[in-house]
Each structure stands twice: as C-alpha cells, then as structure tokens.
Amino acid sequence: EPEVTQTPSHQVTQMGQEVILRCVPISNHLYFYWYRQILGQKVEFLVSFYNNEISEKSEIFDDQFSVERPDGSNFTLKIRSTKLEDSAMYFCASLYQETQYFGPGTRLLVL
C-alpha cells in the first residue's frame, strides 16, 4: 500500500539556519498539507497546497515559512531562519477521498 514518506526523520539545526523538510505524497493525490506538533501540544495545521499554490495557511505560517512542489513528486516545507520555538514534529499529509494520509514526520530540533 502506498504511503506518504518524509525525509529526514530527524534534523538538528542552529537557530537562524534554514531548513528544508521533504515529503513525497502518495501519487495521484492532489491536495497536500503540512502540520506540526510541538512536544506536549496539539497537532496544528500550517498550510494546504493545491494546483501548485497555497490554498490555505494558518497564522503560524508566516513569512519565515514557504512551501514548494519543485517536481512531480516532492513537496517541501522551508523555514528560512529557524527559531527555538520551531522545534516540533512536522507532518506532511495528502488527501484522497476526503481522508488525509499522514507521513511519519520529521522531528526538528533547533538549538
């Protein structure tokens, strides 16, 4: 059964550095999402993406964040200048028949 994949599984970075989190959604899915979960808190929506553009974003998704689908398979989340509070688990998801299928997550630690 096809699954959403994410790389890397863990990333440690210094505050102020740029990070790119990568996701490969299930092929033929058309809607893609990023969520994050700060330790001990809720899973929170960041952004949704359809037809090569952002369809919705949360107030968390400020100018430091961007998303891109650089080719037919990858879907990336970039954080331009990381802050300590960006430390979280980041989940990618893709949508099929009203169900969102989640990747395993990338654990980002900002030092």
Added chain:
Amino acid sequence: AQRVTQPEKLLSVFKGAPVELKCNYSYSGSPELFWYVQYSRQRLQLLLRHISRESIKGFTADLNKGETSFHLKKPFAQEEDSAMYYCALREGGKLIFGQGTELSVKP
C-alpha cells in the same frame, strides 16, 4: 473559533474492559469528524470517519449533534489498542485536532 476537546490526557483500563474516549467539538455548521490513531513509533492513521458509520478494530463512534460529541467506544479493550487517539474536525480542507488521549490497556 472551531475547537475540538479531548478532556482526558490518559485513560488506563484493563484488558477486556470497555473503553470510551471522549471528544467534544464546537462548530457552526455540519461537522465532519474523524478519529486518528498513532501507535508507538508509527504515523497518524485514520481509524474512522463519522460519515462512514463503520466499525474498525471493534471501535465505533457516533456523532451526537445535541451534545456536540463524537466519543470513541470499544466494548472490550485489547492490549494492542494501547496508542494515542486524536479526534479531529474538518474545517474547509484542514483538520483541527484535539489534544489527544493516550490509551493504556493493561493485561
């Protein structure tokens, strides 16, 4: 604002006991609700959706619009049910999640 509340952070039961994981929501409209489960070291996966009214792994959930609840139930818990359970509400395209309830089923 739309919201999902799971009042219990941790629920501990013995094997064979009934389980009810509570979920309440606030939504101005016709809600679409989901339960997701996350087993240890695994990804979030859909357990069930209210519109499909199915039973998965013995779990059921009924939408009660009067009480704005979507509680997850299982009559006889198994040790393999131990996991994090998240209730979620769909708003537009995005999901709004509750805090999650950790279910621990003891032998």
